[in-house]
Amino acid sequence: MVGAKILIIDDEAPIRKLLRVTLEAHGYTTLEAVSGQNGILKATMERPDLIILDLGLPDMDGVEALSQLREWCFAPIIVLTVRDDEAGKVFALDHGADDYVTKPFGMGELMARIRVALRHVGNQADEPVLVIGSLTIDLARRIVEKNGEPIRLTPIEYDLLKTLATNAGRVMTHRQLLQQVWGEQNYETASHYIRIYVGHLRKKIEDDPNRPQLLTTEPGVGYRLIAHS
Amino acid sequence: MVGAKILIIDDEAPIRKLLRVTLEAHGYTTLEAVSGQNGILKATMERPDLIILDLGLPDMDGVEALSQLREWCFAPIIVLTVRDDEAGKVFALDHGADDYVTKPFGMGELMARIRVALRHVGNQADEPVLVIGSLTIDLARRIVEKNGEPIRLTPIEYDLLKTLATNAGRVMTHRQLLQQVWGEQNYETASHYIRIYVGHLRKKIEDDPNRPQLLTTEPGVGYRLIAHS
């Protein structure tokens, strides 16, 4: 991908400058952020094709930033760090990082790893916007629209819809939904929540909430959001 | 991707063994090749989901093997090597390698990098769909169709059909079915359930429920779902 847009999240000015100069010499365009919050904001606004994230940020834990980015952002993320412990690497890689480079690093290697990461997404041009029937879900802006009209959703309603939508077409069991939306809970008491919030969601997204077309019940198993269509 | 098939191309037996044991402990299935030629052959024959390639091969240059694999093989390739020169890394990454790990490496890190690589191809991997005559069973989506028409099944009906279908062609005894579907029970009382639910299933999947073609009775033993068509 030529001329890809790359976001650099790092608090150290010299590193940022080094990266910026090198990347631009290779034909990429760059964005910079000096903190985690700022980085997440820039990622939301600018939709970069790739993100270079330094884990040693002043304002928040690097892995926390990683997790927040991965909630909606599909762009590859290359983690940069001075720490060389294996546990940290594994943790970052399992939380959404696509690669992990330890400082001090060779610029040539980093550039090659960037090319690999961009090769992976190369053609598919992933817009973080899901479309299900007349419903559009913009994960980055956290906006849900039905026939172009924005829909107000409470946090839990949104998380529930997001979980269903990112797995559109397949059944999400009660247990899976509880774990994703509420974060692990005792099953019996909580399985009731789901019915209530599915009811709320249907009132907001279905044409006829009594005869659900998008969000269907799989008796005894869970719920399913139909795929694309 | 659980149970992915991983091909190990390495001429050193101890390394192969270490990788095999670790990978299989993580639930993967493994293949092994001791040379480049052999590796390319095995990749052609077995279509692994991922390849671990040691660059220090006796019979051919590692990058040459890499290039030959990439001519037709889209599975992710993780390169393993003792050399730590940056030029080699860049060369390998630019010639189709998806990742590059330098020996001695941490097993945890390698496993994490394997998970990342499999995550990239994960969603586009073909789903397991069983086909029995005019019946299709999509295990991932939990959808059963007969002549293209979806069929509604209750949880027990579905579990029963799934058990029979994953063992299509062979007889499932009453005891096996009870254990799979109901989860161990006293045999005498429960063997009755099976007849009832087999009856339900036949009504839904057979053309003529009175003359079963797909789901046949093995008197005194159990039931059998015919294999494929």
Add this chain to the structure above:
DNA sequence: AACGATCTTTACGCCTTTTTGACGTGGCTT
């Protein structure tokens, strides 16, 4: 302090699924 929005809890009616029980059939043995 009061308000509004959201989340949690409680209650209830409906419906599907599961279990239970009863009965008929056909084949095999005695």
Add this chain to the structure above:
DNA sequence: AAGCCACGTCAAAAAGGCGTAAAGATCGTT
């Protein structure tokens, strides 16, 4: 031929899942 056993079907009872409404509880904001 009678009796037994495994199989198949039917239908009623029991259990439990599903959906809705509405009353507390919680939190942040004005």
